[in-house]
Amino acid sequence: MTLTASVVGASGFAGGELLRLLTAHPEFEVVQATSRQYENRTVGYVHPNLRELDLRFSAPDDLDAVDALFAATPHGVSMENVEAYLDAADTLVDLSADFRLGSEAAYDQWYDGHTAPAYLDRAVYALPELGREGLDGADIVASGGCNATATMLALKPLVDAGLLTPDDQVVADLKVGSSEGGAGGGPASSHPERSGVVRPYAPTGHRHEAEIEEQLGLSLSFSVHAVDMVRGAAATCHTFPTGGKAAEGEIETPDLWSAYRDAYEDEPFVRLVAGGGGVYRYPEPKSVAGTNLAEVGFAADGDRVVAFAAIDNVMKGAAGQAVHAANLAFGLDETAGLNQLGLHPVGSP
Amino acid sequence: MTLTASVVGASGFAGGELLRLLTAHPEFEVVQATSRQYENRTVGYVHPNLRELDLRFSAPDDLDAVDALFAATPHGVSMENVEAYLDAADTLVDLSADFRLGSEAAYDQWYDGHTAPAYLDRAVYALPELGREGLDGADIVASGGCNATATMLALKPLVDAGLLTPDDQVVADLKVGSSEGGAGGGPASSHPERSGVVRPYAPTGHRHEAEIEEQLGLSLSFSVHAVDMVRGAAATCHTFPTGGKAAEGEIETPDLWSAYRDAYEDEPFVRLVAGGGGVYRYPEPKSVAGTNLAEVGFAADGDRVVAFAAIDNVMKGAAGQAVHAANLAFGLDETAGLNQLGLHPVGSP
């Protein structure tokens, strides 16, 4: 069985990564890759890693019928086009935030409203490590956001184990690479201005908070910093748990190992890294660059637990997550096409 | 008047920076620069920026009499040699942690004790923005640590304004460059392993906590991350103030501007950056690289205030701080020799 797939927004960073993954995927075949700017150009014109691909960009308003349509477009585009996308495809896998929140009210609060609220109920949120319900056979898959993914993977075991309760204080401090800004970056993304930075670019009020609150039932203080890498998102979550064992006294490292193992031992894309020896002792984006893996870990210190997660924002944070969800939606092996190994040594991927 | 100065540990990063500053300083003249590894070599052999300097390294056990001796040696060296240093010099300016804490007990708790506790009372802690008392004429100046400096400069206005009280929750999340590790780094500091990292290297229990608690009366949760830059330390302090105006309701941005202006308006080395337009809206290490400036700023969000500071760890965090303190100790203009302007554009300095 081969499933046909289109990628809308294929000239972008997430779109290009979808092409890389789907091209090498055993079950999918890419039939269309859209771009308005580069219509008729080869895919390799924009993505030099895909020069061998015999495919040219086509216009997004002329869509073939496919099994799966992946939309890797800026916020607002897929809600505008959801009907056209569902006309063309059995399943829409959307990488934007357009279908991630559960209600129109949430879009009114966090964004500028929603233009196709009727479709929100048909959408299934996809960060498979939080739950796979509803994904099999879903019409619309709303693939989780990159910073939210890193943050939630770090925190989920503490919530599941009852250590972290909805009232507990959580500070999430993120460090992210320049590819999060997408291919169309402005002046702040130019190499001279963006190199070597530690730049607080969303000190407060990042929209990913909404997604996290809905999914995890926690409210948190969220700050994002741009640092000098291209791929990567690292979440450092400073938590002060008061539930379960924490209520009785200090949380010990073995308790945390139990909580994290319980949460993730069957997860193919989560790797636990927490202490140990050598150079790489905690989650680091460069250990997972180019892969769909998340490194997750923790450190305990009195009444504080620092929870870490590191992902490649374009993979586990975007295209990899979307393919993972598509595998589940179509009943395929969930790791199909996602077995890339990371690199060592590697610079700033 | 010209004051004579020696630099012990002159082949290191902080020592090299002291040479750069003292060489161009209107009042100091460097008479000795010590190194055991590079004895007899020119200073330019190690520090290519100082090739024009006509000075060779000498052994640290053969010290000339000078007005000021700057010790830029690893922890433990200056407490071992404090008598020799004070024999040779009127004033010892120590850049290590050896004389920063107030009591032997504190060294027992945070370090492996102290070998010259009798001298602790003669030492004056120097982060001049926290107070200049005792610095004029001091025998031993204990120059503040880099990460502690960034953190305390971010927080001090909140404490002074009564917004932040000793019981309030403070999470300090630091991002630092590779020069913090000094010139003698191990495997984790090699270029292939250290490039492109977001690496939690002191997730909990960093010793700078001790210094901050003593100086600011706050207890805080402190985590340090290595990121890809050479110079720079950036502190993001997530605070939840309950004092003063905060007790009455949300803190507004104008209140914070007042607090920060009150704290720093007469400070020559603090620059406030908090919001505004353009690319550089919050404190960033690269805006102050090579200078003795600290950028300090904040963002308010409900009951949370995020306080930021960015410094060059080798300058305001080490050599610049030390020269600033020496200027005060000798009654000079406190900005003498410290008027370097930063660069724009600049990569990852």
Add this chain to the structure above:
Amino acid sequence: MTLTASVVGASGFAGGELLRLLTAHPEFEVVQATSRQYENRTVGYVHPNLRELDLRFSAPDDLDAVDALFAATPHGVSMENVEAYLDAADTLVDLSADFRLGSEAAYDQWYDGHTAPAYLDRAVYALPELGREGLDGADIVASGGCNATATMLALKPLVDAGLLTPDDQVVADLKVGSSEGGAGGGPASSHPERSGVVRPYAPTGHRHEAEIEEQLGLSLSFSVHAVDMVRGAAATCHTFPTGGKAAEGEIETPDLWSAYRDAYEDEPFVRLVAGGGGVYRYPEPKSVAGTNLAEVGFAADGDRVVAFAAIDNVMKGAAGQAVHAANLAFGLDETAGLNQLGLHPVGSP
């Protein structure tokens, strides 16, 4: 059929990459990975990308019998141990320079002689794009060096087409990443000293000249510069051809396209990039990072032809080349295990 393999020097950069490739290879199974420093540690202790591998380092003096032994050790080690390696394995694939040159005399001239010259005749040089003769069934495979590989791939089409003759002037100017120095780098490899460099580290007399002269029959002027990346080697070869069409007048771009297509059209690991549009117009290391591909291209300018090649030094320049050669030695599909796609965007891999 599964072939067993050992990697000697598996804690190094090339050795780690061999583990990555062989682990995912359809025909090989790794049975031993040696390290003296990390004996008994998991492979993931050193190579964080391989944490899932259930394998511990063993001592290099206790070798199991295998089909293929890959030696990724510093110069001199495999000539010392060639008997032991051939006792343990049917085929020795050596990544060092120990068996690359054809004669003892060459080792006397370029190195400090050779301790096992009797084996030189049994060794087959392997840069398959230069010729595959002798590789099938070879006892000792001498895998080509990284800088020599990049340079020769750039120049070979000009030689084959008769444009470049042995008397023509060739200047090869290389730019390479820090992983070329291996895992055990010294002070010049520390992050603060190595970041941001353009450093002429072998301005003249690099030993790779010997390999190139033997293989291509050209003598050339060779200079190597360290630049700020971890993986990658880029050769810019400034040539002044006088043969063939060049003797009759200026060489035109279409002539060069013919020459390069003739040389490489059937090569699975060479990609031609020469001009064209978009951002990536000439060979660049970052387009091939993590893959076994070489990008090769050219630009004509009067009587000068500038020939370019870019590779990942740890892959096409070391481990990928070695696996490619092993595939040929054992009669496997030559691309087996080498189908990794590159990344876009990617920072400084």
Add this chain to the structure above:
Amino acid sequence: MTLTASVVGASGFAGGELLRLLTAHPEFEVVQATSRQYENRTVGYVHPNLRELDLRFSAPDDLDAVDALFAATPHGVSMENVEAYLDAADTLVDLSADFRLGSEAAYDQWYDGHTAPAYLDRAVYALPELGREGLDGADIVASGGCNATATMLALKPLVDAGLLTPDDQVVADLKVGSSEGGAGGGPASSHPERSGVVRPYAPTGHRHEAEIEEQLGLSLSFSVHAVDMVRGAAATCHTFPTGGKAAEGEIETPDLWSAYRDAYEDEPFVRLVAGGGGVYRYPEPKSVAGTNLAEVGFAADGDRVVAFAAIDNVMKGAAGQAVHAANLAFGLDETAGLNQLGLHPVGSP
């Protein structure tokens, strides 16, 4: 005496650097800084290092009368506006290529002609190390280009010593930082695309060849590569001298030391670095970043001499060079305002 100065194009990279230099210059006072995009904004809005400056951008068509007008505008702007600039100022110091070549014919050949050829004769080319004639009192100073400056400083001693003759082969291979592209870079300058590159961006036919040929009487093969740094230009000049001592046999290192010392021993901004020990053995851009220094050096190898130079393209390659020339034009101490020391360690400045 204080001289008044304006900077046209002050929101750009070279313009910002001029502001940094002139602000701290003992003899100049900046009265205007123009920008069309940022009119009325503070200078610190664009250049975060200059936040303390009490100056706002003004429109370039409303120029005050000044002693010196510095034009740091793209090619074509100052030839269009030369009359207005000379109306406003006694001396025009132009950083663009508009007045660097000697004749209209040269502009026809290398550029798209010239719109104010009558002024070409009044312009004096300024790379002071090549000669200071005509600079004192000049109306129009044409400050030398960055890549040409690096290349010519490397080669001049060989020409002066008669080693290199006009017929000798010279290949200049340059590696440059992203600030050479100016503040208004396009897609190829975005951080994700520009990071970690070794990118041949002007493989042949760079316009700086014209400048070099006119000044040095050499014709050369010139290629420029973008590498991952922000500031810096490094020239590696592969030469095959046949003149003077070279005619008689191989050139020895002491001969080269004589040639380079003869050329530069009285030059305040040239530092010779050629071999020696330690980590920094040849010219490197990062050793001179932020300064007006050029590091120059060489390595001999048979009949080849490799000549190196490294500069900060925004300083010695642009703003520093211009201020140096202005010092000479106004009869000031030529090092006035140009005594910045470089940094060590420093990343990728």
Add this chain to the structure above:
Amino acid sequence: MSEADCVTCGAAVALPEDAEVGEIVDCGGCGTELEVVGVDPAELAEAPDLAEDWGE
């Protein structure tokens, strides 16, 4: 090949056949560096910490 439990995370750690007292292995589960303090039966303890030396 004998096994012992990791003192940090409880995972079973297989010791090399010829393991000797004093050798260091890392836990395959959590990476903790463990010192072999007994061989018959196998026993592991946390290895002396090098924590201050890495990173910076």
Add this chain to the structure above:
Amino acid sequence: MSEADCVTCGAAVALPEDAEVGEIVDCGGCGTELEVVGVDPAELAEAPDLAEDWGE
């Protein structure tokens, strides 16, 4: 303080007062690493080369 000429570039190199045979100094002019091979009179030779070890 005695002086000797650098063997590479000819610059005068001042030796430390207590210079001993075998000590290494670098030439202030060209940076060459020089070994003190004689002290009375001062004499310098090129130090054993470490060239292969730096950079990469």
